[in-house]
Amino acid sequence: MVGVIDLSDVRAAESRIDGFIRHTPVFDPGPVSSTPAGRVWFKLEQLQHSGSFKARGAFNRIRAACESSDPAVEAGVVAASGGNAGLAVAYAAAAHDLRAQVFVPETAPPVKVKKLRELGAEVRQVGTKYADAYQAAMERVRDTGALFCHAYDQPEICAGQGTLGLELLGQTAGEVDTVLLAVGGGGLMAGVAAAVEGRARVVGVEPSSAPTLNAALSAGGPVDVEVSGVAADSLGASKLGEIAYAVAARAGVGSVLVEDAAIVEARRLLWHRYRLVVEHGPATALAALTSGAYRPAEGERVVVVLSGANTDPSDLT
Template structure:
């Protein structure tokens, strides 16, 4: 995948997604206040960056299908339900039994049929493949599709217009679609850094093994960044453009989310706070004159958690 693919995705999605704003501020860190730019992607339609990739994939697929199927534990299913409704298509989301009720309710709100299958995302995915074949439906994937990754990469193109200079860009990693898309958009002009829970380091494990491998994390990491394996597409782009991984603890992610609410009244899900956790925990220490970009990538959480 190249920058040209991301630019094509942007043209294709014109008028369909929000150009989310940025917010320049400073945040607490072990060494004192750190200036940052927050990319408020949690304000995207559906409360998730994944809407971009799903829109691009469905618009690219053309008018040949009126039914889509996706396996998801959360945000990809919300995105598919929302986009399918916007484009007049029906949507079925296959979710594992552990899928958060808040996210399932959001899928229903956009008119999706929700099927529970299996205890894990992998089991739900296998059923989705079979179900799509039976129905003759278009099967989408939340991060392992080139069109989905290209759509997510439009975040990077927006940042080029919104932020001066070429600061590092930090974003959470689950299946790797967001960091891969931004790296394809930005190339080696800017450093893209993936932030992962220590218990579920899909990117780091793949870089170490030189291939995607399954990782099994504790419940918090699994709930917030549900993928247990990075995609081949994301790993290829990460190696090509030198995307690196930083690991943070679950406690640091929780603390960053609480900080965002307490200081700015910004409410995000756990994955949305992971990038900020890298700065606040000291896992990432900016250069003295640097203002890194922190992508807040999702807002689908139960307000009662704070």
């Protein structure tokens, strides 16, 4: 049974990775839609090391293993990823002088594969889906005994991602009612929901073509879904993580679906209005507001997490 995290795990992660991650800013963009929200902030996590929030979890996983003298680290670190988790693991491994091997689908964006290699990781492209890369990575772990860093379903990974939630509470003086964030496998959602539980509500936003959280909440547990659409490179998990489901059910996480057209438009809005470059994945969170899929109550204070920027910006002009 996968361990379920709570606030104490997130606080431990915050202490463990202090000095290794960036404290990314929050930004008041002014009105972003016709919704009656009392205030909206953007959490600019695309400025994080390696270009996404996933550096938080990767550092927590690797540092926890090093602190406990886990012999697996001597064989290096292995990850399976559509791109961002691999980039984070490669960055954190390099910071600890550890070898990193990252398995990605053949469909991974070239910009992410290039960056992986620039960070010194050995890249293996396997199959067309995350599940194919994951299976190959697990075989490598069995053969070598290396430390495996899951993209979203390990306690240390989820707790590390949750440090974003503690950070934004501090930056907004705790005056947050709702956090909107994109969900793929659910590691960020699980961590942030554990961090802000009892203080703010988390709403997971997904493309209608990749509804892992929505399907899990409807079914009473994680189930396989078909994944496609413009955000599949960063929200490409076909099943919500066990930790994510447990935290979502405990904390009352909400679920909203948006269409690809709304995601594309939200991403373009971020560039044209604010000069912020993000992937389609994090633009999904903003699309909940701009499309009206999520309508805040009058006066509701909302944080939109912009979680990654490992993208080709050539289609934004």
